[in-house]
Amino acid sequence: MPIILHLDLDYFYAQCEMNRHPDMKGRPVVVCVYSGRTDDSGAVATCSYEARKLGIRSGMMIVQAKRLANEITSFLPADMDFYREISGRVMEIIENYADSFEQVSIDEAYLDVSRKCHSFEGAKLLASEIKKEIKENENLTCSIGIGWNKVTSKIAAGLQKPDGLTLIKTEELKDKIWPLDVKELFTIGPKTKEELNKLGIRTIENLANFDMNELTNVLGENRARQLHNFANGVDERPVSQSLRKQISRIATLKENTRDMEKLEKFIDYLAELLKPRLAKAKVHFKTVSIMAISTDLELHTKSETLPEQTDNIETAKNVSKKLMKEFLDERPDAVLRRMGIRVANLVRKEEKQEQGQRKLLEF
Numbered sequence: 001m002p003i004i005l006h007l008d009l010d011y012f013y014a015q016c017e018m019n020r021h022p023d024m025k026g027r028p029v030v031v032c033v034y035s036g037r038t039d040d041s042g043a044v045a046t047c048s049y050e051a052r053k054l055g056i057r058s059g060m061m062i063v064q065a066k067r068l069a070n071e072i073t074s075f076l077p078a079d080m081d082f083y084r085e086i087s088g089r090v091m092e093i094i095e096n097y098a099d100s101f102e103q104v105s106i107d108e109a110y111l112d113v114s115r116k117c118h119s120f121e122g123a124k125l126l127a128s129e130i131k132k133e134i135k136e137n138e139n140l141t142c143s144i145g146i147g148w149n150k151v152t153s154k155i156a157a158g159l160q161k162p163d164g165l166t167l168i169k170t171e172e173l174k175d176k177i178w179p180l181d182v183k184e185l186f187t188i189g190p191k192t193k194e195e196l197n198k199l200g201i202r203t204i205e206n207l208a209n210f211d212m213n214e215l216t217n218v219l220g221e222n223r224a225r226q227l228h229n230f231a232n233g234v235d236e237r238p239v240s241q242s243l244r245k246q247i248s249r250i251a252t253l254k255e256n257t258r259d260m261e262k263l264e265k266f267i268d269y270l271a272e273l274l275k276p277r278l279a280k281a282k283v284h285f286k287t288v289s290i291m292a293i294s295t296d297l298e299l300h301t302k303s304e305t306l307p308e309q310t311d312n313i314e315t316a317k318n319v320s321k322k323l324m325k326e327f328l329d330e331r332p333d334a335v336l337r338r339m340g341i342r343v344a345n346l347v348r349k350e351e352k353q354e355q356g357q358r359k360l361l362e363f
């Protein structure tokens with residue numbers, strides 16, 4: 001029996017913002033995408049649970065959200081580069097736990113852990129380790145659902161939010177999934193829901209037991225088949241391995257500093273941690289970056305793309321040190337609290353090369 005995890009970072013953009021503005025913790029935070037036509041035109045991208053309590057929702061017009069907001073609500077513009085940076089680091093943590101891993105959006109991923117865990121209970125332990133590592137490293141909470149395929153794990157993740165960990169076992173399909181509203185089958189939008197409601201289908205159970213011919217007449221064969229299968233807990237879509245985008249390591253310095261000698265030592269230390277992971281992933285890198293988090297919790301990144309791809313960790317060290325020097329020169333008042341290095345622009349080592357070597361050995 002496959003064991004699949006679905007991981008969803010809770011109100012992701014808002015959590016990222018609360019980490020860099022700790023005074024916003026526990027308050028309504030609304031992250032917006034401004035369209036720029038007028039000061040308030042645009043929509044809400046994500047909001048914290050405190051904002052949800054006020055009735056604010058993702059997708060809502062900013063003007064409408066402002067009417068619902070109270071005096072301690074913060075409205076912030078979405079800073080996608082910042083969120084992507086954090087997402088990349090979280091995905092890297094997650095990937096290490098999976099047999100195969102598929103990132104589906106900036107804050108969601110599926111993990112196939114069938115080989116790694118031999119039971120649902122084992123998967124639950126693994127999921128709590130993942131949650132702990134993300135919390136410790138990035139101070140973010142997530143909700144994880146465990147099921148036997150994509151659809152059941154995704155439904156499980158949605159049952160308990162935020163900071164949830166929900167397991168649905170195969171024998172629990174009827175108790176835990178069937179009573180839910182059909183809209184909880186994630187591919188069902190408002191339009192399909194309306195069509196299903198017209199047929200008298202309100203719960204997942206109604207859909208699971210509905211006559212296929214009649215369903216096909218309304219939804220067409222493929223869609224009817226897929227939804228009927230999902231409602232019966234059947235989903236054959238595999239977790240397809242996403243190509244790793246980056247490998248990074250970030251850590252807190254023993255003391256806040258801008259002393260180049262200390263930072264150089266720290267770069268060596270971080271690079272040595274990257275080395276085995278690069279080897280394991282069998283990749284070359286072309287871009288090296290440093291991430292510097294100053295005492296005011298601002299994240300600064302500097303990158304350099306090399307003329308040629310390499311897997312030489314000494315190159316990563318040297319480039320990182322050079323970038324760090326440049327950063328300190330540019331920011332004479334910055335004092336670092338955390339720092340990281342990252343290699344990106346990854347290319348899989350040529351299989352051809354391996355084959356060539358094998359041939360030589362054969363002679």
Ligand SMILES: [Mg+2]
Binds near residue numbers: 008010012108
């Ligand atoms: Mg999310």
